[in-house]
Amino acid sequence: MIDFKENTTYAIIEKKSEVTPLLNLNSIDERKKAAGEKAAEFIMDGMTIGLGSGSTVYWLLKKLGELVEQGLTIKGIPTSLQTEDWAKEFNIPLTDFSQVDCLDIAIDGADEIDNNFNLIKGGGGALLREKLVGANAKKLIIIADESKMVTTLGGFPLPIEVVPFGWEVTAKRIALLGATLHLRKREEKVFVTNNGNYILDCQFQTIPNPEELHNQLKLLLGVVETGLFIGMTNTIIIGGEGEVKVLNKKSENII
Numbered sequence: 001m002i003d004f005k006e007n008t009t010y011a012i013i014e015k016k017s018e019v020t021p022l023l024n025l026n027s028i029d030e031r032k033k034a035a036g037e038k039a040a041e042f043i044m045d046g047m048t049i050g051l052g053s054g055s056t057v058y059w060l061l062k063k064l065g066e067l068v069e070q071g072l073t074i075k076g077i078p079t080s081l082q083t084e085d086w087a088k089e090f091n092i093p094l095t096d097f098s099q100v101d102c103l104d105i106a107i108d109g110a111d112e113i114d115n116n117f118n119l120i121k122g123g124g125g126a127l128l129r130e131k132l133v134g135a136n137a138k139k140l141i142i143i144a145d146e147s148k149m150v151t152t153l154g155g156f157p158l159p160i161e162v163v164p165f166g167w168e169v170t171a172k173r174i175a176l177l178g179a180t181l182h183l184r185k186r187e188e189k190v191f192v193t194n195n196g197n198y199i200l201d202c203q204f205q206t207i208p209n210p211e212e213l214h215n216q217l218k219l220l221l222g223v224v225e226t227g228l229f230i231g232m233t234n235t236i237i238i239g240g241e242g243e244v245k246v247l248n249k250k251s252e253n254i255i
């Protein structure tokens with residue numbers, strides 16, 4: 001029987017937003033690495049962790065692997081097959097939702113982050129599992145390089161996961177909401193998500209009201225999930241030029 005320490009409560013101390021100066025964060029990869037490694041500081045012994053997807057999360061996983069080797073006891077639920085492969089490579093113990101109802105924390109990347117900490121995710125096609133994992137965690141922390149910060153969402157095409165059957169009519173209905181869109185392909189083959197679905201990449205000129213758009217999209221038959229993550233996170237870790245910032249949403253009483 002696996003010991004999940006179900007009754008353990010982890011007090012993740014909310015702090016003021018903080019800035020740690022670092023040197024030589026010149027490339028996007030170095031900034032992603034700095035953000036991913038910083039997020040490992042939020043992990044405590046015994047935690048169950050939602051493991052996000054993408055190249056920023058890779059650095060978190062690598063760091064967690066080092067900490068596990070030094071004796072940290074954790075269990076992770078991966079949000080994609082790629083993350084599962086990396087977690088196994090770094091010897092991070094895994095679990096699943098048949099064993100855990102609620103994760104202590106989830107850490108994930110993003111494709112765009114607006115001023116209200118709303119997100120576009122799904123650039124790698126993992127949005128459905130990421131949302132399930134983030135929604136079932138006590139806290140979701142987002143890690144990214146600073147190029148992901150925007151004033152208003154919509155520059156990055158919004159990924160929408162749809163069922164393959166009838167995707168063409170689903171696409172037409174999404175287009176009526178104002179999007180120019182295309183079916184995602186990889187190497188000229190239709191991209192299929194880890195859940196067996198398709199992704200429509202939808203370019204809305206701008207998304208001034210992400211919640212309204214998400215709700216409209218969710219009403220369309222054939223739409224499984226959208227890459228809009230609304231109000232799901234209060235903490236963003238951003239790797240920027242020469243520093244990594246932990247930004248906490250002001251409404252969280254953390255002045």
Ligand SMILES: O=C[C@H](O)[C@H](O)[C@H](O)COP(=O)(O)O
Nearest residue numbers: 054055056109122123124126
């Ligand atoms: O489906 C992919 C995820 O939403 C990623 O977390 C997102 O695309 C960010 O990826 P990266 O860290 O590689 O920029």
